Amino acid sequence: MGVELYNDGKHVCIAFYDLVDDEQSHTVQSNQFIIVDNGRGAIVDPGGNLTYNGLRMGMQKFCFTDNVDLLLASHADPDIIASLNKWLIGSKAKVMISQIWSRFVPHFTNGRDLEDRIIGIPDAGAVIPLGNSNIKAIPAHFLHSEGNFQFYDPVSKILFSGDMGASLVDNALAARPVEDFKAHLPSMEGFHRRYMVSNKVCRLWVNMVRSMDVESIVPQHGRAFKGRAMVNQFLDWIEKLECGVDIMTQDNYRVPNS
Amino acid sequence: MGVELYNDGKHVCIAFYDLVDDEQSHTVQSNQFIIVDNGRGAIVDPGGNLTYNGLRMGMQKFCFTDNVDLLLASHADPDIIASLNKWLIGSKAKVMISQIWSRFVPHFTNGRDLEDRIIGIPDAGAVIPLGNSNIKAIPAHFLHSEGNFQFYDPVSKILFSGDMGASLVDNALAARPVEDFKAHLPSMEGFHRRYMVSNKVCRLWVNMVRSMDVESIVPQHGRAFKGRAMVNQFLDWIEKLECGVDIMTQDNYRVPNS
Numbered sequence: 311m312g313v314e315l316y317n318d319g320k321h322v323c324i325a326f327y328d329l330v331d332d333e334q335s336h337t338v339q340s341n342q343f344i345i346v347d348n349g350r351g352a353i354v355d356p357g358g359n360l361t362y363n364g365l366r367m368g369m370q371k372f373c374f375t376d377n378v379d380l381l382l383a384s385h386a387d388p389d390i391i392a393s394l395n396k397w398l399i400g401s402k403a404k405v406m407i408s409q410i411w412s413r414f415v416p417h418f419t420n421g422r423d424l425e426d427r428i429i430g431i432p433d434a435g436a437v438i439p440l441g442n443s444n445i446k447a448i449p450a451h452f453l454h455s456e457g458n459f460q461f462y463d464p465v466s467k468i469l470f471s472g473d474m475g476a477s478l479v480d481n482a483l484a485a486r487p488v489e490d491f492k493a494h495l496p497s498m499e500g501f502h503r504r505y506m507v508s509n510k511v512c513r514l515w516v517n518m519v520r521s522m523d524v525e526s527i528v529p530q531h532g533r534a535f536k537g538r539a540m541v542n543q544f545l546d547w548i549e550k551l552e553c554g555v556d557i558m559t560q561d562n563y564r565v566p567n568s
Numbered sequence: 569m570g571v572e573l574y575n576d577g578k579h580v581c582i583a584f585y586d587l588v589d590d591e592q593s594h595t596v597q598s599n600q601f602i603i604v605d606n607g608r609g610a611i612v613d614p615g616g617n618l619t620y621n622g623l624r625m626g627m628q629k630f631c632f633t634d635n636v637d638l639l640l641a642s643h644a645d646p647d648i649i650a651s652l653n654k655w656l657i658g659s660k661a662k663v664m665i666s667q668i669w670s671r672f673v674p675h676f677t678n679g680r681d682l683e684d685r686i687i688g689i690p691d692a693g694a695v696i697p698l699g700n701s702n703i704k705a706i707p708a709h710f711l712h713s714e715g716n717f718q719f720y721d722p723v724s725k726i727l728f729s730g731d732m733g734a735s736l737v738d739n740a741l742a743a744r745p746v747e748d749f750k751a752h753l754p755s756m757e758g759f760h761r762r763y764m765v766s767n768k769v770c771r772l773w774v775n776m777v778r779s780m781d782v783e784s785i786v787p788q789h790g791r792a793f794k795g796r797a798m799v800n801q802f803l804d805w806i807e808k809l810e811c812g813v814d815i816m817t818q819d820n821y822r823v824p825n826s
Contacts, residue, residue, distance in 0.1 A: 336683045337674040358675025359653065388644055388675040395617065410762060416595040417616025417646040425594045435824035449821050452813050456712055456763050462823075504668060505714050507765055508813045514821040522823055555710055555766045555813070563707050563772040565720075565780055566693035 312344075312368050313485060315528065316466035321443060322346045323466045324372050325528065328481040329357065329364035339484055340389045341530050343470055345463055346373045347441030352380040353403070354461050354470045355530045358392035365393075366400070375401050380440065382447070383407040384472030384530065385455030386414055394418040398427055406431055406438065406447070408457030431459055448522075450474060450515055452507035454554075467525035474515070475544055476501055477532030487526075487536040491543040497532065507554040516549040570602075570626050571743060573786065574724035579701060580604045581724045582630050583786065586739040587615065587622035597742055598647045599788050601728055603721055604631045605699030610638040611661070612719050612728045613788045616650035623651075624658070638698065639663040640705070642730030642788065643713030644672055652676040656685055664689055664696065664705070666715030689717055706780075708732060708773055710765035712812075725783035732773070733802055734759055735790030745784075745794040749801040755790065765812040774807040 315323040326342045342365050343354040351373035356365060366375065381403050383391040395418050397403060407415060409430025416424065436447045446462040453474050461470040477484075477498040488494045506512060527535040527544060535544045573581040584600040600623050601612040609631035614623060624633065639661050641649040652663060653676050665673060667688030674682065694705040704720040711732050719728040735742075735756040746752045764770060785793040785802060793802045 331679065334674065334679075334681055334683075336671055336686070338671040340675070359678050360675050386646055387672060388646075388650075389672050392646075392650065392676050413594055413596040414645060414647050416592065417598070417618050418650045420617050421589065421592075423592055425592070428594070433820065434822070437824055437826055446824060448823060451816065451820060452765065454714055456765070456812065507710065507714070511813050511816055511821075514816060514818055517818060518821040518823060554714065555769050558709065558769055558772060560772055560775060562691065562709060563769075563776040564692070565706060565776060566695055566704060568695055 312372060315468060315526070318465070320348055321465045322372055323463060323468055324369070325485075326361070326365055326368055327485040329361040329368070330481070331360070332481045338389060339479065339481055339531055341484060341528075343528070344369050344373055345440060345445065347443040347465070349373075349377055350441035351378040352382050352440050352445060353378060353397075354382045355384055355390045355472065356381055356393050356397060357390065358388045359396070362393040362396050378403045380438065381405040382438070382445070382461050384450070384460060385458045386411040387455065390472070390530070391415065392418060395420060398424055404429055406436075408459060409433070410457035433457070435459065448518070452511045453515055454505040454507060462522065462524070464523075467523055469519070469522070469524045469527050471527050471529050473505060473530060474548070475527050475529035475535060477529070479532045484532050487534045488540055491540065491547070494533065495547075502548065502551055503553045503557065505554075506551070509550075509552050509556050512551060512553065513549050516545045519545060570630060573726060573784070576723070578606055579723045580630060581721060581726055582627070583743075584619070584623055584626055585743040587619040587626070588739070589618070590739045596647060597737065597739055597789055599742060599786075601786070602627050602631055603698060603703065605701040605723070607631075607635055608699035609636040610640050610698050610703060611636060611655075612640045613642055613648045613730065614639055614651050614655060615648065616646045617654070620651040620654050633659050636661045638696065640696070640703070640719050641665040642708070642718060643716045644669040645713065648730075648788070649673065650676060653678060656682055662687055664694075666713075666717060667691070668715035691715070693717065706776070710769045711773055712763040712765060720780065720782070722781075725781055727777070727780070727782045727785050729785050729787045731763060731788060732806070733785050733787035733793060735787070737790045742790050745792045746798055749798065749805070752791065753805075760806065760809055761811045761815065763812070764809070767810050767814050770809060770811065771807050774803045777803060
């Protein structure tokens with residue numbers, strides 16, 4: 311079911327939290343988003359094959375498929391964009407993804423030459439027209455993927471942050487923004503320590519985000535951080551986190567014997 | 569066409585270099601491998617939808633689909649394993665992939681509960697029985713993916729290294745092992761600097777590989793490093809390479825204005 315994150319009559323942001331079957335506990339919950347401006351739509355991190363049918367049906371209330379111009383992919387993981395072949399066949403939308411992945415995503419497809427439907431985003435990011443508005447592709451390289459973008463909507467002031475800020479919770483909880491930051495930490499600390507690549511790039515990213523006008527950070531798994539105070543609590547935490555290669559030692563690189 | 573890397577009559581390693589259409593210059597070339605021991609087969613990095621039909625047909629000369637026990641995936645990128653749904657439907661094989669990706673790969677599939685077909689490899693690696701032999705899953709985390717394994721075959725002494733050692737060349741050149749290391753560098757230097765995560769983890773990985781009995785390093789893109797002298801040239805180079813987060817600065821994390 312689509313949940314409104316923002317709606318001023320002309321510009322709408324919708325989240326889908328419940329499209330992955332909760333009964334399958336071995337599959338990670340994931341969120342999908344659509345942004346519609348003056349009737350033209352973008353899907354942010356459309357997800358894999360598990361969410362394609364639900365998203366396609368669920369979004370028609372807010373935007374018909376023919377009006378979807380863009381698929382905005384933070385990176386190339388299966389829960390982000392494994393539905394790509396279906397969307398390329400089933401819509402006229404173009405996909406935008408880091409240029410370091412644009413030669414890899416054709417491997418999702420069945421071989422028809424789709425070069426004109428795949429647009430690489432340069433490492434510096436991009437300003438992407440949508441309807442009468444602009445969405446910004448914000449660099450978040452190595453957080454976690456090597457070529458990684460977040461999508462900032464200056465109208466709603468939402469930063470769709472991909473895996474940054476992700477938490478591992480069930481569908482029902484994913485729909486509720488974080489209320490108590492400390493109580494929320496156990497659902498995201500392990501994920502960020504293992505999947506985010508290093509404290510150095512966390513700090514560079516935080517410096518950039520502090521310069522932006524961000525009302526909400528909305529990740530692709532789990533709960534959102536809504537309001538300046540909660541956003542700042544997240545930034546204060548992640549800029550101090552040791553993670554990824556920071557905590558790897560020779561013990562992590564040994565030949566297994568059994 | 570399958571090319572023999574090793575064959576002693578009971579144990580066979582085959583490479584496929586030419587299954588991605590070379591005419592599509594915007595799609596990255598990729599290699600697929602099968603290991604067959606006493607009639608039982610494993611596919612290493614089977615690839616995406618582009619290579620599924622060619623690999624399935626091409627491998628029958630060496631191993632029937634019904635005898636494939638394992639799909640060994642170095643990580644979860646589309647060129648590695650986007651064909652997963654087809655292989656799970658079209659064979660009885662189980663997929664083995666880092667446990668940090670095992671909850672993500674169901675997003676490649678269409679929702680049927682396949683929990684018993686997806687096996688997570690713990691961060692420390694694993695010894696994996698195949699026929700009468702054992703394949704070792706060797707830790708290569710952050711090289712490039714956060715949860716990343718290489719597959720070492722102690723019979724052929726080949727290290728199937730995933731993206732480590734990858735070069736960006738065409739199908740014909742991919743089939744020819746590196747002859748002149750310095751002349752080969754331009755086809756792999758840019759890739760390793762941008763996709764490999766940090767010099768620290770390169771060094772930890774090199775220390776481990778130097779302790780192993782490796783005759784060839786065979787990557788998933790481009791040309792192989794064959795023979796101890798050439799393997800050592802690669803190790804000497806990669807352990808000194810600054811890459812990934814080492815070379816990121818605040819300039820890489822700025823809000824784009826245009």
